[in-house]
Amino acid sequence: xxxxxLNATNDALWEKALRENPDPSCIASPLDFxxxxxxxxxxxxxxxxxxxxxxxxxxxxxSLRTTHATATAPRLTRALAAHTRxxxxxxxxxxxxxxxxxGQQGGGDLGGGG
Numbered sequence: 001x002x003x004x005x006l007n008a009t010n011d012a013l014w015e016k017a018l019r020e021n022p023d024p025s026c027i028a029s030p031l032d033f034x035x036x037x038x039x040x041x042x043x044x045x046x047x048x049x050x051x052x053x054x055x056x057x058x059x060x061x062x063s064l065r066t067t068h069a070t071a072t073a074p075r076l077t078r079a080l081a082a083h084t085r086x087x088x089x090x091x092x093x094x095x096x097x098x099x100x101x102x103g104q105q106g107g108g109d110l111g112g113g114g
Contacts, residue, residue: 008014018024
């Protein structure tokens with residue numbers, strides 16, 4: 001399948017790579033398994049860092065959900081109720097507006113007097 005790369009000029013490193021190869025049936029591994037180990041270690045460290053960040057984000061999201069449920073939602077309900085009351089008052093005033101226009105006191109007659 002794979003063989004010794006053409007640029008592998010150091011026989012000692014090649015022999016070391018063959019000895020440390022975790023899968024001897026496949027010779028597609030890097031020449032220096034120390035680099036691979038270093039990279040795996042760095043990836044584990046980064047993964048732990050990401051898990052920490054995800055935990056922090058999760059707790060922040062939980063806090064935001066709690067705040068919304070306990071503070072924002074009730075305020076919104078009160079605001080909607082106030083809006084409904086104000087709209088009812090405005091509609092009552094609009095219904096009585098014809099009484100304030102001269103010549104319209106008689107009701108819905110839009111053509112003037114008579």
